[in-house]
Amino acid sequence: MQDCKVSAGGIELGRSNCVSAIAFRGDVSGLPNQDFEILALPLLDPLYNFARWLCGDADEARDLVQETFAKALKGFASFRQGTNFRAWMFTILRNTFLTSRTGLEWRRTEQEDEENFEESAVTHDTPEIALIRRADTEMMRQAIATLPLAFREVLLLVDIEEMRYQEVADVLRIPVGTVMSRLSRARKQLREYIVVTLGVKHEM
Amino acid sequence: MKCEWRQDVSLYVDDELEPARQQEVAAHLRRCAECAAAVMEHTELKKAVRIAGRQFSAPPELHAGIGESLRSADVRPPLWRWSFVVLSIVAVAVLGFVLFSIPRRINPEIAELVDQHITTLASASPVDVVSSDRHTVKPWFQGKLPFSFNLPELTNSRFTLAGGKVVYLGQTPGAELLYEVSKHKISIFVFQARGNERAASLSNHNLAFTVNAWSQGGLRCYLVTDASKEDASQLASMFQAANRI
Known part of the structure; x- marks a missing residue:
């Protein structure tokens, strides 16, 4: 009998807590804010880093991240448990960026950007391991910064965030094939930047 | 000249190949210096991007x-x-x-028996001794259970016996007898009475299933069914009558 009392109380408590918490947040499903915090806070630095590389400006990146968190928290009820939370957060950040001043500007010029990207005559049959090793972090940052944004974002998501091509495709809403071609062109351009900057004539 | 495998190098470094292909490429790299060098170069570049690209942390x-x-x-x-x-x-x-x-407290044993009844209904072979003849079903339990019981005569009743099997409740063996009444299944569970218990008795239950429980002549009996309460108590009385000493 004692057992029953306790368990009956326990069930009631659990349920009512849950119901009230949901009622308070005014949404119909999901996880409490605590869960959002646990999932989202570790992504703060990666998201900020990505935002800085997108907008190139500290204040804008900060606003972008703040807006991303606000939107994500608001939409957390619609986030399906068990799906990719990180990709979901990056998608929100990226979409928010597209509506920002820099993002709008970029979208206007995006087409030209891709077209102006020069396919150079330099070939890459011989790897430039020694050169890449000589390139210091500052030079690599410069190299990444010179990439057209469309290439840069793919490169960063793959190499820094270690996303699968498919995840990148989902975040950026582009086909996987486009992810692959942008990635390959991004890397090609990085190599060229290194070769040119280190002043080595490529004679192969 | 480019090795034909070169196109897989970046996929290999990005870990985007199917596992089987990944292994093939790995094997190829041991043979092909050109591709091996390309993999190293890709890996170096990836590493350099990772280090340089992780530039900013949130203020x-x-x-x-x-x-x-x-x-x-x-x-x-x-x-x-x-x-x-x-x-x-x-x-x-x-x-x-x-x-x-208090009167309709669902004790864990009852809950377990209801589960057992449902399991039986869901099973492709609900009973181990399949017979409508009580003189076949009762002897089947001999040697399987440390007690015996009688089954009621069902001739001229609406009930039919479907069979029975051995079940366990709290590590003690017992019999599950499966009856039918107008397409509804009724399980009667029979266990040996335990020394220290009060006579189990309940008929009113806050469950989707009707559960009757009673003790008689050293037996603990439970009836579980989704048939009507009237059918349940009728079969219970018949069972009780058959086991009245």
Whole structure:
């Protein structure tokens, strides 16, 4: 009998807590804010880093991240448990960026950007391991910064965030094939930047 | 000249190949210096991008701001206010329990028997001895159970016997007898009475299933069914009559 009392109380408590918490947040499903915090806070630095590389400006990146968190928290009820939370957060950040001043500007010029990207005559049959090793972090940052944004974002998501091509495709809403071609062109351009900057004539 | 495998190099380094292909490429790399060098170059470049690209971390005020906004969004009332809500719920629950649930308390054994009944219904072979003849079913249990019981004569009744099997409840063996009445299944469970228990008896249950329980002549019997209460008590009485000493 004692057992029953306790368990009956326990069930009631659990349920009512849950119901009230949901009622308070005014949404119909999901996880409490605590869960959002646990999932989202570790992504703060990666998201900020990505935002800085997108907008190139500290204040804008900060606003972008703040807006991303606000939107994500608001939409957390619609986030399906068990799906990719990180990709979901990056998608929100990226979409928010597209509506920002820099993002709008970029979208206007995006087409030209891709077209102006020069396919150079330099070939890459011989790897430039020694050169890449000589390139210091500052030079690599410069190299990444010179990439057209469309290439840069793919490169960063793959190499820094270690996303699968498919995840990148989902975040950026582009086909996987486009992810692959942008990635390959991004890397090609990085190599060229290194070769040119280190002043080595490529004679192969 | 480019090795034909070269196109897989970046996929290999990005770990995007199917596992089988990944292994093939790995094997190829041991043979092909050109591709091996390309893999190294790709890996170096990837590493350099990773190091250089992780350039910025969120400033402290952004950390603080985000933390704050999460907390302010979290508008649940403080814990002490919850305790009133919680206490009143406990009070209501306990009161409700005391007033209503004692007679219809679902004890774990009953719940288990209901589960067993449902399992039997869902099973492709619900019983191990398939017979409508009580003189076949009863002897089948001999040597399988440390007790015996009688089965009621069903001729001229609406009930039919479908068969039986051995079941366990709390590590003690017992019989499950499966009956049918107008397409509904009825399980009667028979176990040996335990020395220290009160005579089990209940017929009113807050379950989707009707459960009758009784003790007689050293047996503990439970009837579980989704048939009507009248059918349930009729079969229970017939069973009791058959086992009356």
